[in-house]
Amino acid sequence: MCQMGDGTTNIGAWHESLNIAKLWNLPVVFVVINNFTGMGTTVEMSSAEPELYKRGAAFRIEGERVDGRDVLAVRDTATRLVERAREEQTPFLLEAWSYRQKGHSVVDPAKYRTDEQRESARAEENDPIVIFDAQLAKAGILTDDLRDEIAASVKAEVTEAADFAENSPKPDVSTLFDYTYATPVPNESRRMPADPVFAE
Ligand SMILES: Cc1ncc(C[n+]2csc(CCOP(=O)(O)OP(=O)(O)O)c2C)c(N)n1
Structure with a gap:
């Protein structure tokens, strides 16, 4: 797909x-x-x-x-x-x-609508989530208790991830392109730490 x-x-x-x-x-x-x-x-x-x-x-x-x-x-x-x-x-x-x-991105207030x-x-x-919620409830799969339980566990997981990010040290600039490309690409090597863009 x-x-x-x-x-x-x-x-x-x-x-x-x-x-x-x-x-x-x-x-x-x-x-x-x-x-x-x-x-x-x-x-x-x-x-x-x-x-x-x-x-x-x-x-x-x-x-x-x-x-x-x-x-x-x-x-x-x-x-x-x-x-x-x-x-x-x-x-x-x-x-x-x-x-x-919402807009296309966080900087897009969608004023064209x-x-x-x-x-x-x-x-x-x-809203696909609200619609799916109703379908599951109607089928007897989703109860109010289960919905609360799922919401709480998702909130806990997201909070933990956000806290982890906030409390982690800033990554080194040299790791900027890690995991971006499977193999080295020319433009990437030209934009590594020696590049003036990243000069302190
Ligand atoms: C090959 C290429 N051309 C142009 C762009 C610039 N561009 C970024 S998003 C976008 C439109 C995306 O439209 P859509 O996929 O419908 O996403 P939506 O606006 O709904 O988020 C364009 C043209 C791009 N990222 N890549």
């Missing part, structure tokens, strides 16, 4: 990937997370075909769209497409749509 945002789908490399995947019969499921916005640009404004699951058509790649707010629907559709990709030895395109609850759009994106009926 290869996952990307809607913003990727207007980059040439994506179309080249679809083309070669179909030509070479690669069992790849391309999963596009469509939250209708790439940074500050809407899919409607930037995509001549905004129904993204259809965009594999030029490469004879079958596509499906699923409600990305529904965890179980995503699981079922993804499972089915992965099985078909393996059995039929061919790629598929899966578009999972949902709403982006109206207050109504921002509120709707964050509404409980559009």
